[in-house]
Amino acid sequence: MLNNQFKRGELYSFITGKASTAIARRLQKNFKEAGIDVTIEQWSVLYHLWKQEGQSQQQLCEGTFRDKPSITRLVDNLEKSKLVKRVASKNDRRSNLIFLTKEGKTLEQKTMEVANRTLNEALEGVNNGQIEIAKEVLQIVYDNLAR
Amino acid sequence: MLNNQFKRGELYSFITGKASTAIARRLQKNFKEAGIDVTIEQWSVLYHLWKQEGQSQQQLCEGTFRDKPSITRLVDNLEKSKLVKRVASKNDRRSNLIFLTKEGKTLEQKTMEVANRTLNEALEGVNNGQIEIAKEVLQIVYDNLAR
DNA sequence: AACATATAGTTGTTTATGCAACTATACAAA
DNA sequence: TTTGTATAGTTGCATAAACAACTATATGTT
Numbered sequence: 238m239l240n241n242q243f244k245r246g247e248l249y250s251f252i253t254g255k256a257s258t259a260i261a262r263r264l265q266k267n268f269k270e271a272g273i274d275v276t277i278e279q280w281s282v283l284y285h286l287w288k289q290e291g292q293s294q295q296q297l298c299e300g301t302f303r304d305k306p307s308i309t310r311l312v313d314n315l316e317k318s319k320l321v322k323r324v325a326s327k328n329d330r331r332s333n334l335i336f337l338t339k340e341g342k343t344l345e346q347k348t349m350e351v352a353n354r355t356l357n358e359a360l361e362g363v364n365n366g367q368i369e370i371a372k373e374v375l376q377i378v379y380d381n382l383a384r
Numbered sequence: 385m386l387n388n389q390f391k392r393g394e395l396y397s398f399i400t401g402k403a404s405t406a407i408a409r410r411l412q413k414n415f416k417e418a419g420i421d422v423t424i425e426q427w428s429v430l431y432h433l434w435k436q437e438g439q440s441q442q443q444l445c446e447g448t449f450r451d452k453p454s455i456t457r458l459v460d461n462l463e464k465s466k467l468v469k470r471v472a473s474k475n476d477r478r479s480n481l482i483f484l485t486k487e488g489k490t491l492e493q494k495t496m497e498v499a500n501r502t503l504n505e506a507l508e509g510v511n512n513g514q515i516e517i518a519k520e521v522l523q524i525v526y527d528n529l530a531r
Numbered sequence: 532a533a534c535a536t537a538t539a540g541t542t543g544t545t546t547a548t549g550c551a552a553c554t555a556t557a558c559a560a561a
Numbered sequence: 562t563t564t565g566t567a568t569a570g571t572t573g574c575a576t577a578a579a580c581a582a583c584t585a586t587a588t589g590t591t
Contacts (some may be wrong), residue, residue, distance in 0.1 A: 251519065
C-alpha cells in the first residue's frame with residue numbers, strides 16, 4: 238500500500254504545499270522589491286496573455302486552473318491597474334477577449350527576470366535530474382486530480 | 385545557468401503550484417463528501433494539535449507556516465466550530481494555549497483516512513523512488529526560502 | 532419559430548492570506 | 562523603578578478562492 242510510504246509529517250507537508258507557498262511569497266517579495274506592483278495571481282493571468290493575447294476569460298480559467306469568478310475578479314483588478322482591457326467578442330457576444338495594454342506588455346520582461354531569479358533561489362542545491370523528476374511527479378499529480 | 389532548464393510553461397507551473405492546488409481542492413471535496421465540515425486550512429491547524437495539544441498560537445504559526453493574523457482567525461473559526469478552545473497561559477499572560485475539544489479529537493481518525501485516500505489518488509502511477517525525490521526537492525525549496 | 536439546454540460571464544457570501552498598525556505583557560539595562 | 566525593547570496576539574484593509582445563484586447569449590431539437 239502506498240499509505241505506508243507516508244509518515245505523518247511528510248503527508249502533511251506534501252498536501253499543504255509549503256514549498257509552493259514559500260515560492261509564491263518569495264516571488265511576491267521580489268516583485269515588491271523590484272517596484273513591480275502586481276500580485277502573483279494577477280501575474281499568472283498576465284503570463285498566459287503574454288503567451289497569447291486576446292484569450293477569453295474561459296480560456297484563462299483553463300490555463301490558470303482557476304474558476305470563473307476568480308478570473309472575473311482578477312481581470313477586474315488588472316483592468317483597474319490599467320494592465321489589460323476587456324473587448325467584447327464579435328463572434329460571440331457572451332464572451333470577453335482580454336488584451337494587454339502597453340503597460341501590461343512592458344511588464345513581461347521585468348517580471349520574467351524576477352521570476353527566473355526567484356526560481357534559481359528556490360532550486361539552489363537541487364540538481365537537474367532531481368528537478369526533472371519533481372516536475373514529472375507534480376505533473377502526474379495534476380493529471381490525476383484536475384477535472 | 386539553471387535558467388536554461390526552465391522553458392516558460394514549466395517555470396510557470398512550478399511556481400504557481402497547480403499540483404498542490406489540485407490536491408487541496410480534491411481533499412476539500414473528499415472531506416465534504418465524507419460529511420466533514422472543516423476547511424483544509426483549519427485541518428492543517430488541527431493536524432498540528434493532534435501531534436501535540438496545548439501549543440501556543442506562535443508555535444502554530446511556525447508549524448503551519450502561517451503568519452500571526454492567519455492563526456488568530458483560524459483559531460477564531462475553529463473555536464466557533466467548537467473544535468478547539470483557547471486557554472490563557474499561566475506562565476506568560478500574553479500567550480494562548482490551544483486545546484482540542486472532544487469533538488476536535490474525534491475528527492482525527494476520520495480526516496486522516498480521507499487524507500490518506502486523497503494522497504493515494506494523487507500519487508497513482510508514481511513510483512516510490514520518484515516520490516522520495518519529489519519530497520526531497522520540495523524540502524530543499526522550502527529550506528531555501530522559508531524565513 | 533419555440534423551447535430546452537449549454538456556455539460565458541457576474542455577483543454575493545464565507546473563508547483565508549499578506550501587510551501594517553495596534554494592545555498587552557515580558558524582559559533587560561540604566 | 563524607569564525606560565526601552567522584544568514578544569504574543571488582535572484588528573483593519575485589500576486581494577483572492579470556493580461555491581451557489583444569477584443574467585445574457587448561443588445552440589440544438591422539434
